[in-house]
Amino acid sequence: MSARSSRRTTLSVMMIVRDEGDRIEASLQSVVGWASEIIVLDSGSTDGTIDIVSRYTDKLWVTDWPGYGPQRNRALNHCSGDWVLSIDADEVVTPELRDEIDRVLDESGCDFTVLKMPWKTFLFGRPLKHGRYTSPQAKLFRREGARYRDHQVHESLMMPRRKERVLNAPLEHYSWRNYQHVQEKHLKYGCLLAAQKFANGRRGSLAYAALRFGIDFLQQYLVRGGFLDGSRGFLMAVILGQYAFHKYAALWALEAENTMSSRKP
Incomplete structure (x- = not known):
């Protein structure tokens, strides 16, 4: 206490x-x-x-x-x-x-x-x-x-x-209990952010999602010095790259789902 x-x-x-x-x-x-x-x-x-x-x-x-x-x-x-x-x-x-x-x-x-x-x-x-x-x-x-x-x-x-x-x-x-939890948490946040962006009129593409994976990975691993944390730093950079990909892939998916819904008779 x-x-x-x-x-x-x-x-x-x-x-x-x-x-x-x-x-x-x-x-x-x-x-x-x-x-x-x-x-x-x-x-x-x-x-x-x-x-x-x-x-x-x-x-x-x-x-x-x-x-x-x-x-x-x-x-x-x-x-x-x-x-x-x-x-x-x-x-x-x-x-x-x-x-x-x-x-x-x-x-x-x-x-x-x-x-x-x-x-x-x-x-x-x-x-x-x-x-x-x-x-x-x-x-x-x-x-x-x-x-x-x-x-x-x-x-x-x-x-x-x-x-x-x-x-x-x-x-x-102590953010993550295990590997599954770290992935689930970033996927959840990525989808929530995508929904927020979609509601504000933003749209995405899979090409941009892939580009952001690379940018965010390099930002974390090289620019911010993640490589100095060894294997954990590499893993964290990959996870943050995936997080960026999830955001914009989910945004693209929301647009696709909305287009399909609007075409239904």
Whole structure:
């Protein structure tokens, strides 16, 4: 259990979850007793997640699933702290990160509205040190006026005034349970993004999908230094290339399906 913080400001931790019973406890243990409150919205877990969460907080709501952006906004509406830390069930706040957050939030004249923290993302037991999954994440922000875009996936944080600071201590990120999970997760997100693009009038082609596979692979593996992570870096570059392919192939498929439907008598 986390040591209780002497921080002068109040801090809400919020989480949106579903069927995370195998890993949510480590995340909750990393913030209980340190956060001023823990807000959890569950969208229909059937694996014991709700029972686990109930041991750590009474601020738990079971809801439907409107998409990532709307669900985060629902959780945000329940938060009362001066600051909000939005984490997922696969993320763990280390003691070093807690201490750094406490120090920064108590600095006199602190006028930052967003605190970003590096991701320490683990792939098959070892952390990736290069590439997309090490980029600092805007997880901690002043609550007043903050909202998320109502996107189904990859929802971005909107602030009335945005001034960022990047922390040094990383947030541990255990995103994938196994190889099947990493593939399923990227395919799911790719299809959600395709639907979002299609609804906004975007169209795709298989040629562009194939081109994006190559571009995104090279971006991750060479430009962002993924090759320095050895076999894991190569695998991650392939996965991100596949992710880009999924997005635009799914977009092409939606257009094809729509054309077929319109031709039916």
